[in-house]
Amino acid sequence: MSLIAVENLSVAYGANTVLRNVDLRIEPGEIVTIVGPNGSGKTSLLRAIIGAAEPTRGAVRLKPGLRIGYVPQKLHIDQTLPITVERFMRLTGKVSREDSRAALATAGVPDLLKRQMSRLSGGQLQRVMLARALITRPDVLLLDEATQGLDQPGSAAFYRQIEEVRRETGCAVLMISHELHVVMSASDRVICLNGHVCCEGTPAVVASAPEYRALFGTGTGGALALYRHDHNHDHAHSHEAAE
Numbered sequence: 001m002s003l004i005a006v007e008n009l010s011v012a013y014g015a016n017t018v019l020r021n022v023d024l025r026i027e028p029g030e031i032v033t034i035v036g037p038n039g040s041g042k043t044s045l046l047r048a049i050i051g052a053a054e055p056t057r058g059a060v061r062l063k064p065g066l067r068i069g070y071v072p073q074k075l076h077i078d079q080t081l082p083i084t085v086e087r088f089m090r091l092t093g094k095v096s097r098e099d100s101r102a103a104l105a106t107a108g109v110p111d112l113l114k115r116q117m118s119r120l121s122g123g124q125l126q127r128v129m130l131a132r133a134l135i136t137r138p139d140v141l142l143l144d145e146a147t148q149g150l151d152q153p154g155s156a157a158f159y160r161q162i163e164e165v166r167r168e169t170g171c172a173v174l175m176i177s178h179e180l181h182v183v184m185s186a187s188d189r190v191i192c193l194n195g196h197v198c199c200e201g202t203p204a205v206v207a208s209a210p211e212y213r214a215l216f217g218t219g220t221g222g223a224l225a226l227y228r229h230d231h232n233h234d235h236a237h238s239h240e241a242a243e
């Protein structure tokens, strides 16, 4: 059974239908990326999956007992409110220090427990958010543009961390991103959304699909070129280069 099965889903806000007849399945352990223009319904799709948006048609079926970890788009930390990473990790429930440490280690930031949230860099903050989502040992991680505000090497490093998390925990990943070329190389499957599923498939298939090209225009050539470029290098080398 799929972890998540979205069947003929439509979502509307009042009279404004933002998703129409969307079908999507997430299988264990796969990394799936949703791309699409602003306002194309990407966040609404994630909200429908976590039960925060009501379908007007169709359904979202979750595997019984499915554990979901959610990393939101951006968290605004009040600079005047002192809170350590350790406290932040415990805000949503009873979490042992060992579990916090383990989750931070999996997220690639093992030494941040005592740090102030407001003093973290953008990349560190996103990893702490990732760690918090990992605390419940999710079967699937949902990430909503988790690299917003990071520079390109920062984003690339974050996505490599996601691959590492998948390798270590075996969880599936469904993420939204605007950074097509960075994300594409980290994804097993890409879904191009524009109110409906325009096209989907492996990164290379989607990048060359006419529907995708129509939506992303001139950016597409660059994305495709970069995607190919990434794969012309062996992995060890490209990892070093992007650090």
Ligand SMILES: Nc1ncnc2c1ncn2[C@@H]1O[C@H](COP(=O)(O)OP(=O)(O)OP(=O)(O)O)[C@@H](O)[C@H]1O
Residues within 6 Å of the ligand: 013, 018, 036, 037, 038, 039, 040, 041, 042, 043, 044, 045
């Ligand atoms: N709570 C809401 N009430 C009314 N309209 C909404 C609400 N949330 C989103 N919308 C509208 O639904 C459409 C889809 O929004 P959504 O946030 O799902 O798109 P998105 O693809 O994630 O966009 P972006 O890339 O800009 O984050 C937009 O036109 C938006 O204005």
